[in-house]
Amino acid sequence: MQNKNPVIAKVLNVLVFLFLYLPIAVLIVFSFNDSKSRTVWSGFSLHWYQELFQDEEILSAFSTTLTVSVLAALIATVLGTAAAIGFHSMKRRPRHLLLTINNIPMTNADIITGVSLMLLFVFTGNLLGFSLGFGTLLVAHITFNIPYVVLAVLPKLRQLNPNLGEAAMDLGATPWQAFWKVLMPELRPGILNGLLIAFTLSIDDFVISYFTAGSEVATLAMQIYAMTRKRISPEVNALSTILFITVLALLLIVNFREMHQTKQAEKRNKALQKDGVKGGAK
Amino acid sequence: MSKELIRLRNICMAFDDEQVLDNINLYFNDSEFLTLLGPSGCGKTTTLRIIGGFTTPTSGDVIFDGVRINDVPPHKRQINTVFQKYALFPHLDVFENIAFGLRIAKVPEAEIRERVTEMLGVVSLKGFEKRRVDQLSGGQQQRVAIARALVNRPKVLLLDEPLGALDLRLRKDMQNELKRIQQQMGITFIYVTHDQEEALTMSDTVVVMDKGRIQQIGTPEDIYNEPKNAFVADFIGESNILDGIMHEDYVVEFFNRKFKCLDKGFAPMEPVDVVIRPEDIEIVPADKGRLVGTVTSVTFKGVHYDTIVDFKGYKWLIQTTDYHEVGEVIGIILNPDDIHIMKKSEYSGLFGDYSSYSAEYDEINDPDFAEEDEEDADDED
Amino acid sequence: MKTKTPAIPYVVWMAVFVVVPLLLIVVYAFTNYDGKFTLENFTNLDVFLQVCGNSLYLAAVATAICLLIAYPFAYFLAQTGPTTRKVAMLFIMLPMWMNFLLRTYAWMSILENHGFLNQLLALVGIPPLHIINTDAAVILGMVYNFLPFMILPIFSVIEKLDRRYIEAAQDLGAGKLQVFRRVIFPLSVPGVISGIMMVFIPSISTFAISKLLGGGMSFLLGDLIEMQFLGSAYNPHLGSAISLMMLLLVIIAMLIMNRFGDGEEGAVMM
Numbered sequence: 001m002q003n004k005n006p007v008i009a010k011v012l013n014v015l016v017f018l019f020l021y022l023p024i025a026v027l028i029v030f031s032f033n034d035s036k037s038r039t040v041w042s043g044f045s046l047h048w049y050q051e052l053f054q055d056e057e058i059l060s061a062f063s064t065t066l067t068v069s070v071l072a073a074l075i076a077t078v079l080g081t082a083a084a085i086g087f088h089s090m091k092r093r094p095r096h097l098l099l100t101i102n103n104i105p106m107t108n109a110d111i112i113t114g115v116s117l118m119l120l121f122v123f124t125g126n127l128l129g130f131s132l133g134f135g136t137l138l139v140a141h142i143t144f145n146i147p148y149v150v151l152a153v154l155p156k157l158r159q160l161n162p163n164l165g166e167a168a169m170d171l172g173a174t175p176w177q178a179f180w181k182v183l184m185p186e187l188r189p190g191i192l193n194g195l196l197i198a199f200t201l202s203i204d205d206f207v208i209s210y211f212t213a214g215s216e217v218a219t220l221a222m223q224i225y226a227m228t229r230k231r232i233s234p235e236v237n238a239l240s241t242i243l244f245i246t247v248l249a250l251l252l253i254v255n256f257r258e259m260h261q262t263k264q265a266e267k268r269n270k271a272l273q274k275d276g277v278k279g280g281a282k
Numbered sequence: 283m284s285k286e287l288i289r290l291r292n293i294c295m296a297f298d299d300e301q302v303l304d305n306i307n308l309y310f311n312d313s314e315f316l317t318l319l320g321p322s323g324c325g326k327t328t329t330l331r332i333i334g335g336f337t338t339p340t341s342g343d344v345i346f347d348g349v350r351i352n353d354v355p356p357h358k359r360q361i362n363t364v365f366q367k368y369a370l371f372p373h374l375d376v377f378e379n380i381a382f383g384l385r386i387a388k389v390p391e392a393e394i395r396e397r398v399t400e401m402l403g404v405v406s407l408k409g410f411e412k413r414r415v416d417q418l419s420g421g422q423q424q425r426v427a428i429a430r431a432l433v434n435r436p437k438v439l440l441l442d443e444p445l446g447a448l449d450l451r452l453r454k455d456m457q458n459e460l461k462r463i464q465q466q467m468g469i470t471f472i473y474v475t476h477d478q479e480e481a482l483t484m485s486d487t488v489v490v491m492d493k494g495r496i497q498q499i500g501t502p503e504d505i506y507n508e509p510k511n512a513f514v515a516d517f518i519g520e521s522n523i524l525d526g527i528m529h530e531d532y533v534v535e536f537f538n539r540k541f542k543c544l545d546k547g548f549a550p551m552e553p554v555d556v557v558i559r560p561e562d563i564e565i566v567p568a569d570k571g572r573l574v575g576t577v578t579s580v581t582f583k584g585v586h587y588d589t590i591v592d593f594k595g596y597k598w599l600i601q602t603t604d605y606h607e608v609g610e611v612i613g614i615i616l617n618p619d620d621i622h623i624m625k626k627s628e629y630s631g632l633f634g635d636y637s638s639y640s641a642e643y644d645e646i647n648d649p650d651f652a653e654e655d656e657e658d659a660d661d662e663d
Numbered sequence: 664m665k666t667k668t669p670a671i672p673y674v675v676w677m678a679v680f681v682v683v684p685l686l687l688i689v690v691y692a693f694t695n696y697d698g699k700f701t702l703e704n705f706t707n708l709d710v711f712l713q714v715c716g717n718s719l720y721l722a723a724v725a726t727a728i729c730l731l732i733a734y735p736f737a738y739f740l741a742q743t744g745p746t747t748r749k750v751a752m753l754f755i756m757l758p759m760w761m762n763f764l765l766r767t768y769a770w771m772s773i774l775e776n777h778g779f780l781n782q783l784l785a786l787v788g789i790p791p792l793h794i795i796n797t798d799a800a801v802i803l804g805m806v807y808n809f810l811p812f813m814i815l816p817i818f819s820v821i822e823k824l825d826r827r828y829i830e831a832a833q834d835l836g837a838g839k840l841q842v843f844r845r846v847i848f849p850l851s852v853p854g855v856i857s858g859i860m861m862v863f864i865p866s867i868s869t870f871a872i873s874k875l876l877g878g879g880m881s882f883l884l885g886d887l888i889e890m891q892f893l894g895s896a897y898n899p900h901l902g903s904a905i906s907l908m909m910l911l912l913v914i915i916a917m918l919i920m921n922r923f924g925d926g927e928e929g930a931v932m933m
Contacts, residue, residue, distance in 0.1 A: 009739035013751075016736050019807065020758050023769030026779070027761070030772070038772045039779065079673050086670020098670070101677050104685075107860060108913060109868035111885050112906050115892055116684030119691060119899065143680040146673060204759050206871065211892065224764045228875060232768055240761050247760040251753055259746060336830055356833040357841075363834045369827035373849045382845070383835035434835060 024244065031237035038234070048234040049242075055235055061223040062239060068134070068209075068219065069202035072141035077195045079142070080149025081187070087150070088157040102147045113144060114211030121212060132214025140212040141205065145198035152194030156187045287312045287437065287470055288333060293342035295328055295494075302328050303339070304494040310438070310472060311487075315464050317473045319481040320491035321517070326474045327366075329491070330440050333472065334363050347437075357386075362431035363440040367447055368423050370415040376402075376426055377411040383434040401429040404463060421452045428463065438470045445480065457484055478518050482506065490514050511624050515557045516633035522563075522598045523634020526556035526623070534623055537573060537593065541616060545623035555624040557634070560601040561586070562620035571613015577606050590636055597636040688910070691903035704904035711887070711905055715912075718884040721798060722866035725805035726813075729862045730855065732806070733813035737854075738847075741821040748822065755811050767804050767875050774800055774876070796878030804872040805862075812861035820854030821847065856920045864913055884909055 034043040052058065083102075087095050105113050121136045130136075160183065168178035206221035213222060224236055288310040295303035303325045310316055318326040331337040332344060335356035344352050351359060362383070370379050380401055384394045402408050405425035415423060424444060431439055441460075445453045461484050464471045475481055481488050482502040490497045490505060490513075498510040509515035512523050526536040531546035536556050548554060568574050575593040586601045591612065606612055695701045740751050758766065773779045774795045781791040794800050824847065832846045870885030877883075884905070891902025 009735070009742075012732075012736055012739065016732060016810075017754065020755070020810070023766045023773065023807070024758060024761055026769045026772055027765060038769075039775065039777065079676065082669035083673030086667045086673075089667055090670070098674065098677070101681060104681055107864065107917060109864050109885075109909060111868045111870065111888055112688070112910055112913075113684075115888060115902065115906050116688050117680065118892060119687040119903070120680070120684040123687060139680065143676070146676070150673075200756075200759060204763065206762070206764060221762050221764060224762055224768075225871060228764065228768055232765065236765060240765055244757075244761050248757065251757065255749065255753065259749075334830075334834060336833075355838075356830070357836045357838050361834075363831070365827050365831055365834075367827070369825065369831040371828060371831070371846060371850075382832070382837075386832075386836040386841055386845070430831075430835065 027237050028241045028244070031234055031241045033234060036231070036234060038232075048238040051233075052235040052238045055233075058220070058223060058233075058235055058239060061218045061220045064134070064217055065203060065219040065221070068138055068141055069199050071138055072145050072202050073195055073199040075138075076142045076145035076198045077149050077191060080146040080194060080198075081153050081191050083146065084150045084153035084157060088154065099150075102150055104147075105144045106147045106151075110144075110205075110207040111211075114140070114208040117143065117208070118211040132212060132216075134213075134217050137209060137213040137217055137219070140208050141202050144205070144208055145201060148197045148201065149191075149194035152197060153187060153190040156190035160186055285312050286310070287347060289343075289345040290329070290332070291343040291345065293329070293332060293339045293344070295325070295332065295337070296340050302494050303332075306342070306494075306496060308489060308496065308499070310470055312437075312470060313468050314486050315461070315471045315473065315484060316487045316489065317475060317481040317485040318489050318491060319475060319478060319517075320497075321476055324491040325494040326476075326491050327442060330363075330442055330472065330474050333438070334361055334440050335359050360436050361438045361440060362434055362436040363442065364424075364427045364431050364444045366442045366444070368427040368444075370423055370426055370430070372414075372416060374415070375411065376407065376413045376415060376418070379415060379426055380430045380433050382430060387434070397433050398429075401433045404432070404466065405429045405459075420448050421456065424448065424456060425459075428460075432463070432467060436469065438472060439464075441471060441473045443474055443476070445475075445477075453480070460484060482518070490517060492517075508622060509557060509624060511627035512555050512557075512629040512631075512633045513627070515555075515622070515624065516629075520560050520599055520601075521634050522558045522560065522636070524556045524558075524596065525631075526554050528552045528554050528623065532618075534621065539572065541572075541621055542618040543621040543623055544618055545621075548623070548625075553626055555626060555630050555634075557622040557624060558598070558616065558620060559622075560588075560599040562617075563598070563600045563602075564615045564617075565589075565600065565602055565604065565606065566613045566615055568611045568613045570615070572615060574611060574613050577608050577610045577612060580606065580608060599636045685910070688903045688906050691900050692907045693904075695900055704901050708908075711908065714882055714884055714887050715908070717882065718867045719912075721802055721805065721881065721883065722863050725802045725809070725866045726859055726863045728802065728806050729810050729813040730859065733810060733817055733858060734855070737814050737818035738821055740818055741824075752815075752818070755814055759811070763808055764871055764875070767808065767872055770800070770804060770807065770876060771795060774803070795876065796880050798877070798881055800876040801873050801881045801883075804876040805866045805869065808869075808872065809862040809865055812865075813858040816857040816861065817851060817854040820851045824850055860916065860920055863916060867912065868909065 029041075030038055031048055032044050032046070033041060034045040034047060087098055090098070117136075117140050118132070121132055121139075125131050125136075164182055164186070165175075165178045168182040169175065173181060204221075206219075206225060209219045210222055210225065213219065218226070220236075220239075224232060227233060227236065286309050290306050290308045293303055293306040294301070306325075306329060308329075318329055320326050328337060332339050335351070335354060338352065343350050346354075346359070346361075371382065374382065377398055380398045381394050384397060389397070398411075399408075402410065405428055407422065407425050407429065410418070410422065410426075415426065418426065424447075427444070428439075444460075445456050448456060457480060460471070460473075473481075473484065482505075485502055487499065488502055488505050489499050492513050498505055498514045500508075505514065505518055509518060509521070512521075515521040515523055524536050526534045528534050528545075528548040528551070529540065530550060531548075532543055534541055534543050534545070534554065534556060565571075573593055575591040575598070577589055578592050578597065579590040581588040583601075586603050587605055589600045589602055589606055591598050591600055591614075600614070692704055693700055693702070695703065740748060743751070771778070775781070776791060776793065776795065778795070780794070784791060794803070828846050828850065829842055832842045837845060867883070868885045868888075870883060870889045873881045873883045873886055888902050888905050888909070890896045891898045891905065
């Protein structure tokens with residue numbers, strides 16, 4: 001039944017992707033529109049791209065988004081990886097309890113996470129004398145990022161041969177060296193995956209930022225939301241187009257390289273296997 | 283043996299540009315226990331999958347009861363399979379796993395109950411009906427897999443290395459169990475394994491395969507006593523294989539000496555492979571032996587000693603119950619029926635020298651003997 | 664590496680930033696401006712019930728549509744070769760890199776009375792459709808934004824499904840439909856469940872989508888909460904009460920779902 005998908009499957013495929021990319025196409029096309037209209041095409045122009053680089057407000061929102069995403073992803077990765085290692089060595093019951101709490105921000109509605117953090121920040125802010133701003137925004141982002149890092153790293157820990165660390169220490173490594181030289185390389189794919197997920201979530205987040213950033217700081221998403229009340233400037237289209245194309249290009253490069261490598265590896269494996277069969281017949 | 287049930291005619295199979303099966307011709311009789319035996323990558327699993335209908339051969343015919351069934355999908359064949367690692371459905375309990383095929387066939391509920399219960403008896407798993415399959419031991423899962431297949435009353439049961447995942451002790455028990463079930467049900471079992479001992483113990487007929495070709499078909503005794511070429515001689519049991527020249531019928535020369543043997547029908551002075559089983563060789567004092575050599579290593583094996591003896595730089599394996607010290611010079615005697623003559627083949631010269639003895643001896647007994655290669659090949663269809 | 668200490672910072676973090684905030688919601692829900700205990704936040708819930716019904720309805724429809732599209736899509740995709748699968752997954756995730764508000768905003772251009780869709784329909788001679796600012800537009804926005812979250816978990820469950828199970832079923836006499844009904848579908852239920860959770864919960868709680876595409880006509884739970892905290896009707900106590908009710912909804916949904924799937928792995932999809 002492999003590779004023999006009915007025509008419906010192909011039609012469905014095309015329709016789904018059309019659905020997902022139609023609005024993106026509209027956005028990209030209209031970032032090159034000469035006029036401010038978002039439905040009437042009045043000629044090609046790079047006008048909005050030029051405007052973009054002079055618009056302090058959008059650029060600063062963008063830089064806030066990048067800063068908070070990078071910082072939150074990095075901090076969440078460190079905390080989350082450490083937490084996963086700790087959880088892994090716990091007994092079933094405490095681990096289960098902590099993982100359930102860990103799951104709350106993921107399964108819960110974003111708006112409740114946002115609102116509850118806002119209550120906390122406002123409440124303690126009144127007591128300790130701080131107000132909503134970049135700090136609270138960052139803390140909120142770290143909070144909703146960590147669970148994903150934990151869940152990206154935990155499976156790698158489970159796959160780990162439990163004797164690996166002991167083997168390293170048996171060969172004279174200190175626990176610390178055993179961790180860095182033996183366990184870390186094994187966990188790396190999970191950690192990188194967690195980092196990437198965290199960064200993506202932060203970039204994409206609107207709801208939680210909206211409730212925790214206050215009025216002084218704005219992420220790009222918040223800036224866009226503010227604009228929707230009147231009209232979104234095509235400058236934002238331009239910025240998003242640049243971002244989108246960059247990510248697309250990066251992903252394609254990474255994947256083509258990976259695919260190329262897997263193909264090479266497959267070829268090598270096949271060659272080895274053939275030799276193996278001959279040699280293995282003793 | 284009674285009538286012919288399945289025939290494979292000129293079966294070839296290629297994945298991409300790799301020839302996996304090369305012109306296989308084979309028939310299976312009713313109520314027979316037949317084993318496909320060979321090292322990993324020899325094409326035995328592919329052969330089984332072709333019979334089961336999971337793989338379509340590149341060319342050739344699969345005949346079942348006189349009808350060509352190449353294009354009949356697996357679910358319409360009166361053949362059931364016990365899969366490698368069992369493939370029990372994790373979302374169903376033991377009872378429902380076994381009842382699966384009957385439910386598909388819309389068998390009435392009462393009959394399902396009756397037949398499943400009966401099968402649970404056959405595989406000695408009464409009382410396990412409501413267990414989840416992941417709560418079973420390997421041996422129990424094995425039994426469920428067998429019951430799940432047999433309950434459908436297939437004409438043929440295919441078993442793909444079914445004992446590979448079990449430990450040695452359990453394997454021995456299950457070998458007897460399988461043989462008993464086969465005799466009780468009276469249906470054809472086609473069994474795939476790389477374990478020669480398993481094959482010899484259980485089968486009526488053994489088919490030895492290598493490199494996608496059939497090397498020999500015969501009863502376990504035939505295969506063991508009259509191997510057709512160096513590969514079979516080496517793969518089944520232990521063998522010393524040497525170059526010889528057939529002078530005339532019943533006379534063969536090796537090590538510059540003529541020996542009497544029981545083989546005939548070779549051209550005069552034809553080069554041949556000579557097989558001598560290690561347990562057939564009799565050790566005598568040096569002055570009474572037809573050949574004289576020096577013991578280079580001795581390993582205690584429980585029932586016997588594995589004794590390696592150097593004859594002019596060529597090392598033989600001899601299995602004896604008497605202990606001979608390393609360095610001792612001994613003689614040997616060979617009777618005519620201890621000497622088996624084979625035609626030269628592509629395998630000549632590859633096997634049968636015990637100079638690098640210890641490493642290869644272990645390899646053949648390893649149950650996990652590189653099974654992965656074969657699976658990879660199957661996944662590419 | 665058997666040590667629990669690395670988990671300590673995060674356990675503290677969870678306590679302060681996950682557990683305490685939720686407790687604060689409970690406290691706020693049962694108090695008034697003066698910090699006195701009260702139940703009045705729960706007494707005036709007519710509006711809540713009405714909005715809640717509407718939210719549940721729209722979210723349920725959106726979830727059902729997502730499931731109807733995502734399941735066959737994921738199923739067929741799982742049958743293709745590894746390269747196709749990888750590329751397809753990449754392109755399912757990619758839109759996330761463009762802000763969702765912006766993408767939702769783009770739907771306005773498409774759906775408007777004089778938008779692209781109606782321009783296209785006019786070309787073929789079909790009378791214009793009035794979609795924008797209706798429930799239909801809001802549902803479309805939900806489906807559009809959350810469809811990937813339905814596809815991913817279902818796909819990854821079906822993709823990991825051992826081919827041997829399918830072969831075993833075929834071997835036991837099951838045709839294509841029966842293989843699907845008796846083996847593939849039951850084994851993919853955990854993926855379906857986490858997909859439902861991941862679409863349903865954000866759908867009942869969204870407020871941006873309804874604002875953009877519903878034009879104030881569709882008023883959802885999310886809108887109601889947002890209004891109490893950052894909007895015109897500032898009243899965090901009432902907002903907390905509503906949040907608490909929604910939290911209960913989420914918990915109920917999770918409990919129902921947990922009965923079908925196996926808890927710990929369930930919602931873990933990205």
